[in-house]
Amino acid sequence: MTTIPTPDLSHLSAQDYEHVYEPAEDTFLLLDALEADLDDLKAMNATLFLEVGSGSGCVSAFAAHILGSSTLYLSTDINARACNCTRRTGAQNKVTLDSIQTSFINGFHPRLKRSVDIICFNPPYVPTISVEASEAQGLRGIEGSWAGGSGGMQVTNVFLDMVHELLSPNGRFYLVAVKENNIPEIQERMKTLYQLDSKVVLSRRAGREYLSIVRFEFATST
């Protein structure tokens, strides 16, 4: 589907993928959504891009490739190996990704509030029992890339309460979700609590998963 080539990941090995989520249909759907919005994203002249849970770095490298060097690409992951892969994926694709090991955006200076132009989050969205998701985040390994707890929303919900503080007035936030996450409820909640409008911009079935990309922006932006 993607006409812009996906980032070169040939430097990553099976050993890396033992510890770091290997790009799959969910990743590629997010790339496709970014590509479909390419003209708008370019027109934003984004200064700051942020990917939370960057894993292999595939999405950040793709964004850096399509948007160019006038943007700072920050990426975070709780998994040290993921941060390392992200950094290497940047280098392999001749873009610079500033990778930070942290949970969500913890440790970012408060003045970054309302100044991130593009945010991407492909969360651990698979419904599991709640304790499994908490333990997975605690382990800081590959389990944390998919175990999503109750409704698959345990980790996502934490970030959904942070997004409005980070996003610039004209910013866009792209979220990967599956049907079990109850996307209409997420959309309703983000509108009510944070005046964030949203749209399901792309959906695709991949095996057992029905994947969607939800794009959020502030209601006031045109």
Next chain:
Amino acid sequence: MVRLITHNILACHVKGCTSNNFPLQLQGVQIELREAEFNPEFLKTFLPKIEWKALVDTAKEARDTSLPLEQPEMLDDEFLKNLHHVLLEIHIEEGTMICPNCKHNYPISNGIPNMLLAEHEVG
């Protein structure tokens, strides 16, 4: 890698540590210099997001004294080139970032800053 542009947006987030928690001080750092494409437009748009004094102080800790103490009003080429070098070409590969207030240590390993806290330190 921790470039100084990234360092400039990191602050201590230990529970209760809310003042004098920025900028994190560099200690025992190993630095690599890597050339980056000079993009004056990016520098000009990013400049308002920079905490100037923090950047100048940190650059000094990284042994670069090319930046003026006060941010100049005229952004001439020489200034922008120095700024470009400080923000984007100085990479901290190893070392520690220390909170000036609570002295918490944030390690930098393999070019990755670790901002994770233990459970009891989280605010």
